[in-house]
Amino acid sequence: MGMTYLFLILAVFSVVVKSQLKPKVSMAPTFKQVYSGDTIILSCDNSTGKVKWFFNTAEDQNQANKTWSIGAVSTKNSGSYQCENNGQKSDNFIITVLEYLPPATLSLKSGEPVINIDGSVVLELLVEEEKNLFGWCCWVYKGGKVHRIKLKKSLTTNQVLTFQPYKLKDNIAIYWCSDETNLRSTPLTIKTSDRIVLMMILPGPALLGEKLNLRCVVSGTDRISRTIFYKDKQTIKDSSSSSYAIDNVTESDQGKYSCQATYTRSDEGKPNTVNSTQQELIVSAPPMKAVLTESAGLSCSCSSCPNGAFYHWYYKQPNHQWLSKGTHKSYTDVMSAGTYACRAVWKNGRSALSNIHYYDVDTPEINVLLITIGVIILGAVLVIGAILMYCKRRTGEEAIYQDMPLMTVKSQDGGDGGYEELHKKHGTKREGEYDTLNTTPAEAAGGEKTEGAYEALKKAEGKEEDYHTLEEGAAKGGDGGYEALKKSQDGGTGDLYHTLGEKGAKGGDGGDGGYEALKKSQDGGTGDLYHTLGEKGAKGGDGGDGGYEALKKSQDGGTGDLYHTLGEKGAKGGDGGDGGYEALKKSKDGGN
Numbered sequence: 183m184g185m186t187y188l189f190l191i192l193a194v195f196s197v198v199v200k201s202q203l204k205p206k207v208s209m210a211p212t213f214k215q216v217y218s219g220d221t222i223i224l225s226c227d228n229s230t231g232k233v234k235w236f237f238n239t240a241e242d243q244n245q246a247n248k249t250w251s252i253g254a255v256s257t258k259n260s261g262s263y264q265c266e267n268n269g270q271k272s273d274n275f276i277i278t279v280l281e282y283l284p285p286a287t288l289s290l291k292s293g294e295p296v297i298n299i300d301g302s303v304v305l306e307l308l309v310e311e312e313k314n315l316f317g318w319c320c321w322v323y324k325g326g327k328v329h330r331i332k333l334k335k336s337l338t339t340n341q342v343l344t345f346q347p348y349k350l351k352d353n354i355a356i357y358w359c360s361d362e363t364n365l366r367s368t369p370l371t372i373k374t375s376d377r378i379v380l381m382m383i384l385p386g387p388a389l390l391g392e393k394l395n396l397r398c399v400v401s402g403t404d405r406i407s408r409t410i411f412y413k414d415k416q417t418i419k420d421s422s423s424s425s426y427a428i429d430n431v432t433e434s435d436q437g438k439y440s441c442q443a444t445y446t447r448s449d450e451g452k453p454n455t456v457n458s459t460q461q462e463l464i465v466s467a468p469p470m471k472a473v474l475t476e477s478a479g480l481s482c483s484c485s486s487c488p489n490g491a492f493y494h495w496y497y498k499q500p501n502h503q504w505l506s507k508g509t510h511k512s513y514t515d516v517m518s519a520g521t522y523a524c525r526a527v528w529k530n531g532r533s534a535l536s537n538i539h540y541y542d543v544d545t546p547e548i549n550v551l552l553i554t555i556g557v558i559i560l561g562a563v564l565v566i567g568a569i570l571m572y573c574k575r576r577t578g579e580e581a582i583y584q585d586m587p588l589m590t591v592k593s594q595d596g597g598d599g600g601y602e603e604l605h606k607k608h609g610t611k612r613e614g615e616y617d618t619l620n621t622t623p624a625e626a627a628g629g630e631k632t633e634g635a636y637e638a639l640k641k642a643e644g645k646e647e648d649y650h651t652l653e654e655g656a657a658k659g660g661d662g663g664y665e666a667l668k669k670s671q672d673g674g675t676g677d678l679y680h681t682l683g684e685k686g687a688k689g690g691d692g693g694d695g696g697y698e699a700l701k702k703s704q705d706g707g708t709g710d711l712y713h714t715l716g717e718k719g720a721k722g723g724d725g726g727d728g729g730y731e732a733l734k735k736s737q738d739g740g741t742g743d744l745y746h747t748l749g750e751k752g753a754k755g756g757d758g759g760d761g762g763y764e765a766l767k768k769s770k771d772g773g774n
Contacts, residue, residue: 203228205267207275211323211356214364216255216277217284217531218469219387221356221371223323224250226265226272234266254387254466257281282470282487282531285311286367288320288359291344295385296461298401299374300349307343307359307367310494310506310527315343320359324352331357350374365530373461378402379443381458387466388435389534394428398441398458407453408444413437436465472525472536480513482524484533491526496535498523504535517541 206227213220226233226248235245238261242250252259255277262274286309293303309315315338320331337343347357354373360366370385382397398409411419411426414437419426424443428435438460446453472484472493482493493511496504498521507515513522519542526533 204270205229205233205265205272207263207265207272209275209277210326211321211328211358211369213366215280215284215366215530217280217368218256218282219254219466220279220369221251221253221464222255222277224252224263224265224275226250226267229265229267231267236264236266236271238262239264253462253464255279256467256469258467280531282533284366284368285309285527285530285532286318286359286365288357288367288370290370290385293372294380294382294399295371296373296375296380296382296399297350298380299351299376301374302346302349303372304344304346305357305370307345309341309367310532311492311529312341314339314341315361317362318343318359319361320345320347320357322347322355322357324350324355375459377456377458379441379445379456379458381439381441381461383439383461383463387464388428388431389466389468390431390433391468392431394431394435396426396428396439396463398424398426398443400443400445400456403445403447405447405451406443406445408455410442412440412442415440431465433465436463438462469534471534474522474524474536474539476539480522480524480539482511482513482526482536484526487526487533488528488531491528491533493524494527495522495524497521 208225208227210223210225213222216222224235226235229248232246233248235242235250250263257279260277260279262276264274265272286307288305288307291304291306293301297303305320307315307318307320309318318338319333322329322331331345331347333343333345337345343359347355350372352374354371356369356371358367358369368386372385373383375381378401380399380401382399384394388394396411398406398411400406406422406424408420408422409424410417439462440458440460442455442457444453444455470484470486472482472487475481475483480495482495484491484493492509494509495507495513495515497507497518499505504523507513507522509527513524520540522539522541523535523537525535
C-alpha cells in the first residue's frame with residue numbers, strides 16, 4: 183500500500199515538473215545547414231497533449247501534433263518556428279534554407295523508393311569535388327532516432343561510394359552522408375508498405391515545371407491488365423497502363439496518391455485486384471539553376487552562383503543515369519546523339535541541373551559523311567580495278583600457268599606425297615621458270631623420260647616460248663607422255679589450235695573419234711571455213727581412227743591460224759599413237 187502511494191506521488195510530480203518546463207523546438211535530421219529540397223521534422227519537446235505551431239509568429243492551423251514534418255523545404259520556409267504547450271511558448275528556432283543543393287549526391291543505385299517491409303536498397307554517394315571519400319560517413323533517421331551506418335574504409339578510396347543499408351522495418355527512413363567538416367549530401371527518403379501493390383513516388387520532391395512519371399507496381403509480376411490512379415482518393419486515370427505522366431508539375435499536383443492494380447501471376451492465373459497505400463507527393467520550387475546556351479556551341483552559366491564556381495557537364499545514359507562529361511565552361515568534347523545538361527559546382531554547394539539540350543546528328547553532316555565514304559570506296563574500287571587489269575594484261579603477255587590434276591604425287595626418290603621444289607631457270611633475264619608437282623616418278627638418271635614424267639615450262643633463248651600442257655590419257659610419243667605446243671618453224675604469226683574430237687566421231691581423215699579442223703580459205707582472204715567435230719565414227723585425215731585434221735593457215739604466211747587441242751582418250755594422234763595429239767605450231771617465219 184505504501185509503495186503504490188509513493189509511485190502515485192512520483193507520477194504526479196513528474197507531470198507537474200514537465201508541465202512547468204518550457205517547450206523546446208528541435209529538428210531531425212540534425213542538419214547543420216538546410217538546403218533546398220531537404221525534408222525536416224520539427225519536434226516540440228517537453229510537451230504533452232495538444233500543441234500549437236507558429237511560423238514567423240503566425241499560427242499554422244493545420245498543425246496540432248507534437249511533430250511537424252516539412253517535406254522539400256525551399257527559401258520560403260526560411261524563418262522562425264515556435265511551439266506552444268499548456269500556455270507556454272518555446273524560444274524561436276531559426277531555419278535558413280539555402281537556395282542551392284549540397285555538394286554531394288546520394289542516389290538510388292538499385293531498388294525502388296517504395297519497398298516492402300524487410301526490403302532493402304543499394305545507395306550510391308558521389309562527391310564531385312573530392313578525389314576520395316576519406317572522412318565521410320552515412321546516417322539514417324528512422325523510428326524518431328538518428329543511426330550511424332558503418333562503412334568499410336576500403337569503400338572510401340574512390341570518388342563514388344556504394345553501400346547497402348540494413349533491411350527496413352519502419353514506415354519511413356531518411357538517408358544522408360556527411361564529412362568531418364559538415365559538408366553533406368542530398369537526403370534520400372525511402373518508404374515501406376505491407377501491400378503487394380506499391381504506389382511509386384519520388385525519393386525527393388517534384389520540382390515545379392518539370393516532367394514527372396508515377397508508377398503502380400505489383401511485387402513479383404508485371405502482368406497488370408488494369409490500373410486506376412487516385413489523387414486524394416479521387417480517380418484521375420483508369421486504363422491498361424500502369425504509369426501516370428505529368429508533363430508540367432504545378433503546385434496543384436501536390437497531394438496523396440494511390441493506385442489499384444488488377445494482375446495475374448501467370449497466363450492461366452486468376453486475376454487479383456489490390457489497392458496500394460497512399461504516398462505523398464511534395465512539390466517544391468527548383469533551387470538555384472544553371473543555364474545552358476547553344477550559341478556558337480554549348481556553354482554553361484549561373485549568375486546567382488558564387489564566383490569561382492566550376493561548370494560540370496553531364497550526358498544521360500540509356501539507363502537514365504547522368505554520366506559526368508568533364509569540367510569546363512564550354513562543352514568542347516565530341517558529342518554523341520543524346521541528352522546533355524550542366525551545373526555549377528563549388529566547395530559547399532551545387533546548382534540544379536540546367537535546361538536540357540537534345541543533340542542529334544544533323545542530316546547535312548550525315549550526307550557529307552556518306553559522300554566522303556562513297557568517294558573513298560569508289561577510289562579504292564578504281565585502284566583495285568586498275569591493278570587487276572594490269573595483272574590480267576601482264577598475265578596474258580608473260581605469265582603462263584599449268585593446271586594440275588588432283589593425283590597422288592611422288593617425290594624424287596619415289597616416295598608418296600613428295601614434291602619437286604620450284605626452281606628458277608638459270609640464265610633467264612626477266613621471269614623465273616616454275617616446275618609443277620610430279621604426278622609419277624620423274625626422269626631417270628639416264629635422262630630418259632619414264633611414264634608419267636613431265637618437262638618444266640621453259641623459255642627459249644630468244645623471245646619465243648614453248649608452252650606445255652599436261653596430257654589427257656595416253657599422249658603422243660609414248661604412253662603417258664606429251665608433246666609440247668610449238669610455234670611454226672617459219673616464224674610466222676599464225677598458230678595451230680586443235681580442239682578435242684567427240685567420242686567415237688570420225689575425223690576428216692576417216693579415223694574414229696577424230697574431227698576435221700576449222701580451215702581458213704587458201705587464198706588468204708578474210709572469209710573462214712569453220713568445221714565442227716566429226717560425227718561418231720569419222721576418220722582422221724591420215725586414215726587413223728580417232729584422229730583429226732588441223733585448222734590450217736594459208737601457206738602464204740597470212741594471219742590465219744591452225745588450232746589443235748588434245749585428242750579424246752583413245753583417239754589416235756597424227757603419228758598413229760593412241761590418245762595423243764598434235765602440238766600447237768606456229769608458222770616457220772617466227773612470227774608472233
